[in-house]
Amino acid sequence: MSVLVRLRRDLFDAMVADLCRPHPFALERVGFLYGKLARALDLRLVIPFEYVPVPDEQYLDEPDAAATINADALFDAHQRTRRAQDCCLHVHMHLGEGSTWFGTTDLKTLRRIGPSLQRMAKGGAHGGLVLSLSTASTLLWLPGDTEPSRGRVSIVGFPTSVDWRR
């Protein structure tokens, strides 16, 4: 079954604005996006409702990665996911317009984070979302799945961008 993330444009704009902010030493920023999982006729919907940036002090100064967050940041995301039983997506951004996809390091990170979030809230969909300035892509672990699914992301607002990838 396919997965569609329906992301409000105001939330997308807020994430872009946050992720574009320079960090004192990290080369990029990350955050976590929380949402609800819903059923539709032929797909699963993930409907995000809140974006939480990782605070400056929860980044590690590691020269090998554009951004590394510490255990507290992950702990906070896990705890919130466990408490609310929501979906949780790790969010970062690639500067530039148009479609984008996770890099090799991103995918390694996701393979750790996705299943661990899945253990916190088994009924949710968890994984990652990578933004460009105009669009987003996602990789998600659905309830019960051991492998992630590539989802579609529609951005809903003025204007609305329907992801037409099948």
Add this chain to the structure above:
Amino acid sequence: MSSDRFSRQSFLGSRAEEALAAAKVAIVGLGGGGSHVAQQLAHLGFRHFKLFDGDLIEDSNLNRLVGGTELDVTMATPKVIIAERVIRSVAPTAYVERYQARWQDHPEALRSCDLIFGNVDGYRQRWELQVCSRRYCIPYVDIGLDVAEVGDEGPKMRGQVILTVPGGPCMKCVDFITDENLDEEGARYGDAGPRPQVVWANGVLASTAVGLAVDLLTGWTRSVPSERVVYLSYDGNTGVLAPDKRLRYLKSSSCRHFTAEDVGDRALRPA
């Protein structure tokens, strides 16, 4: 797809054809308003339709239902079949799902749509569509028309086109739906009553709604309403369609009636 077919609407943008063809559109109500909407969307290049209407065509519908024929009345053809026929006459390969039922009987079908057109009677039905559109993060376009006799002044024809998007003001925020008019309708057991309808006014409102939807999906005008909602009022006596004056009193471009977390399937929680 014929490369010439959409050459006259190329100003919509280089990716407009793909965007419109990919969007899954629900049309709820296929009478005077919805039948226009279905026809126009097919001409524009929309190719994914979910049609909801439980009714069969009647003689009193023929003054306005686009595509309806006398034979349909004789045969008591379902309105969804007439709409599908109109769509397929323009776009034979379109994906059309017909639901000859209330949308509430097939909520998961509605949720999978990228855009909802509501062409329904009464406030309660509109509000239910608005709630669904918010919970599942779907833009909602509402159209409606009414003719009222006020004293000796003669008939007054009024209508509206409202486009709401998740996060922006809803139909309660703009004061189109109020608790009072919901209560009043509820006291009549939800009966909105037979509404006077005419084809030209339905056409004006449906065309406007379709235009808003195309702009929403293509962004061709490159304008974003500062209020994050579009509410146009139609005066059918003068033929004027203009932003409703209630927008001036809108306090915020956010919604006061749905919180950000009011999304997804309602969870059943123990009391």
